[in-house]
Amino acid sequence: MTRLLFVDHQGHETPLEVEAGLTLMEVARLGGFDSIAAECGGGCACATCQVYLEPALFAALAPMSEMEECMLELAAHRRATSRLACQLTTGHALEGARIELPESQY
């Protein structure tokens, strides 16, 4: 069973279990971790599901689509390891990952 740790901006940690077929955003949302706004519900249209990954994990994942890259480019609080959680399907690569949240999704 793959486990993840979501960490909000205050440092509160919420461990959640990954389910096959859900995106990282949905794992958070359906797990009741609600610091991810995800206004467009996974449409890659809002950039309010931004998360920070650990550098090693960021590097190990398949690269972003151009759409995701462009959405993030002008998103607030962007960092080098930012991703849109709705664009990441969950799987073994995320085992034990620590997913941090920006101070705000806006």
Added chain:
Amino acid sequence: MDEETNPARVVVIGAGQAGSQFCFALRRHGFGGEIVLLGEEPHAPYQRPPLSKAFLKGEMDQRRLLLKPAQAYADSGVEFRPGAVATGIDRAARQVVLASGERLAYDRLAIATGSRPRALPAPGGTLGGVLALRGIDDTLRLRDRLDACRALIVVGGGYIGLEVAATARAKGIPVTVLERAERVLARVTSPRMSAWFEALHRRHGVDVICDAEIAELSGTGGQVTGAVLADGRVIPGDTVLVGIGVDANDGLASEAGLACDGGILVDADARTQDPLIYALGDCTRHPVGPYAGQHRVESVHNALDQAERAARHLLGLDPPAYDPPWFWSDQYDAKLQAAGLFNGHDAQLSHGDPESGRFALLYFARERLVAVDAVSDPASFMAARQLLKQDAAATLAECRAHSLKELLALRKNGEPVP
């Protein structure tokens, strides 16, 4: 806190995008009283956009539509009552009347009843196979129907109709779109953008017929077999999706004597005339940022924004900063992202090449940027959302000289570029 800012019980009518957000916003801002969320549908609050997109395609299971896990309501002290229909508001007694006959007292009330699809005002509109699309159950019906569909007629070339058309084409189903106006998307975008979307659908094999007045839907054995147009043309189809717009569910409010005009009239904080009653989401008409007039804005962003504003107002907190309205639509590979309100524009510019499939149309009123429709151009969309927030609106001259992304970078602290 006193009763003024800390009422004992808040009742919310309508467990959709706006109603649900409102409950959790109250909690997030520290509200400690009782919250009762009444929902007509049997489902916990869910998102509607996928109903004409991924969920219709069958790419996502029903649970993924939920806005919150089912237990989140109880966990947050929100008494969510599925299948509870409000049938009246007794303002004098401060009670909501339910279909069950129960009377539920409120200290503050929020009306978040959404909107409902307009019925086709033509004979045959109730034949089997004639469907509308608003809720999960509608999509499940349409999805089943599409599995065996040999020809789909979409009545109404709005976003929902066009998204369904695109989904049906992906399944290889022949599709005819019948639009009464002279162009598709006539209510929501400019003629140029309409023409682009019409061409997109034609390229994908959709027969788009504008100026189409439907005389009747024909059928045999109670099942629809096609549409007859006023000019005598007959369009065959075994399934008809009617997407000719929605009407605000403002009946409860108007019966209770609250002012309505194609939606419950509220101010920028989602307040009705009754200081104890808020109204939010698709069921309202309200002022929007710098735009003149009152607007019914049928979008997720609007529902969330009004929910936040109402919650803050109820708790005596400052309103959030203005965030311009925005919307998106997915059709084939094209992603439309629209920001601002384009009504009342008197000039436009295009950035990028529409032929390339990636471009943006910029709309101006008196040389000031008021709205942007971006097609598969997220950079322009994201920049537009920020530019439209700035007090000194971007000018036509600035937008002629720069892309929106450049302009955002050049406009330090929102000051116009000299």
